Amino acid sequence: MTILADFIKRYAPIVERELDRLLRPRAEEPAALREAMRYSALAGGKRLRPVLVFAAAEACGCPPSRVARAAAALEMIHAYSLIHDDLPAMDDDDLRRGKPTNHKVFGEAMAILAGDGLLTFAFEVLAGNAASVGLDAKSACGLIRSVSAAAGTRGMVGGQAADIEAEGLLSKRSGRRELAARLRYIHLHKTGSLITASLEAGAILAKASPGRRAALRSYGRALGLAFQIADDVLDVAGDKKKLGKKGSDRDNDKLTYASLYGLEAARKEARRLVAGAHRHLRLFGARAAVLHGLADYVIERDH
Numbered sequence: 497m498t499i500l501a502d503f504i505k506r507y508a509p510i511v512e513r514e515l516d517r518l519l520r521p522r523a524e525e526p527a528a529l530r531e532a533m534r535y536s537a538l539a540g541g542k543r544l545r546p547v548l549v550f551a552a553a554e555a556c557g558c559p560p561s562r563v564a565r566a567a568a569a570l571e572m573i574h575a576y577s578l579i580h581d582d583l584p585a586m587d588d589d590d591l592r593r594g595k596p597t598n599h600k601v602f603g604e605a606m607a608i609l610a611g612d613g614l615l616t617f618a619f620e621v622l623a624g625n626a627a628s629v630g631l632d633a634k635s636a637c638g639l640i641r642s643v644s645a646a647a648g649t650r651g652m653v654g655g656q657a658a659d660i661e662a663e664g665l666l667s668k669r670s671g672r673r674e675l676a677a678r679l680r681y682i683h684l685h686k687t688g689s690l691i692t693a694s695l696e697a698g699a700i701l702a703k704a705s706p707g708r709r710a711a712l713r714s715y716g717r718a719l720g721l722a723f724q725i726a727d728d729v730l731d732v733a734g735d736k737k738k739l740g741k742k743g744s745d746r747d748n749d750k751l752t753y754a755s756l757y758g759l760e761a762a763r764k765e766a767r768r769l770v771a772g773a774h775r776h777l778r779l780f781g782a783r784a785a786v787l788h789g790l791a792d793y794v795i796e797r798d799h
Contacts, residue, residue: 500789504547507560507567511546512538514568518621532602532610533617537575539593542797544723544790545570545694551786552698552712555777563701565625566639569618570694573647576614577690579607581656619644622697629701639700646693655686662751672756679751680721687727688720708779715776715787722769723794728752729762730798766795 519534521527546567550560582589582597583604589597599607622643626636645651659682665675695712704712732754753762773791777784 498789499785500793503551503786503789504543507547507550508543510561510564511543511550511567511571514564515571518565518568518617528602528606529609529613532598532606533613535601536579536592536598536610537572537614539575539595541593543571545574545690547786547790548691548694548716549698551784551790552695553702555712555780555783555787556699556702556704556708557783558698558702562629563625563698565621565628566697566701567694569621569625570643570690570697572614572618572621573643573652574690576611576618577647577652577656579611579614583607586656586660615647625701629703631701631703635700635703639697642696642700643693646689646696651685651689651693652687655682655684655689658682659686659750665751675751675756679753679756682751683721683724683753684717687724688717691720691723692716711776711779715773715791718769718773718776719791719794722766722773722791725753725762725766725769726794726797728754729759729766733759763795770795 515537516534519530519537521530549563549567549570553563554560578592579598581587582592583599590600591597597607598610602610619640622640623636626639631639647653649657658678662675662678662682665678692713693716695716696709699709699712731752753765757765770791774788777787780787
């Protein structure tokens, strides 16, 4: 078993248990809302962001178990983004991870509220983890600021807005340089920002040095961009049964690396970025073995 596979086997159940515990039904909350939140947060998936929180903490010398709540919080933010991304007003997808999307089960209004609930609850959970490891006030504020910026208009939400604005640009024959700049912005923000924030969260909770945090941010930017490029390729060439979704980029006239550069050039760029991600980890030595494995996984995965 590889180091990465062994790490995931040990820590994926921890985040599953943490999500289940945190999202248990509460008497003071509408039952249907909590059910909709649980439906998407506990629907499985790669759990990439929680694994990044755990792996960053380990690379910085902190036991991964001490950041379990933060790992669950980052997965809640990711789950919220998927709920909203699947809505008819966005990508209009019927399937996610092989199951009906949230709005298909609970209706659009409840799906929107479930996403809102997951996003806001995530910050309550993050604050609790900061308190549990004894972060000082400045570091705790830095943790919340880092994750909120990554999830908001300067990060994921901004990237999603830019993605919507870019629909149809290929058919309008916009300039290639303009399209390339837009595409890089979309991927760095829509996907890369939350990946980088997951690493940053693990490092802050581990009380890592500024140099280590900077190295992990650089690694995260390269990893996030490579991950989304690989997603673009899989949307065209991947096995839809393994992906658990239809693949809607082409139907929605999305601007992607596959549509702009072609499949082989997109694969080549993902490999180049992963090589750069490996270089950013030199500072950590053997403690970064899992992060090295994750970088390779990004371009080797088939779903």
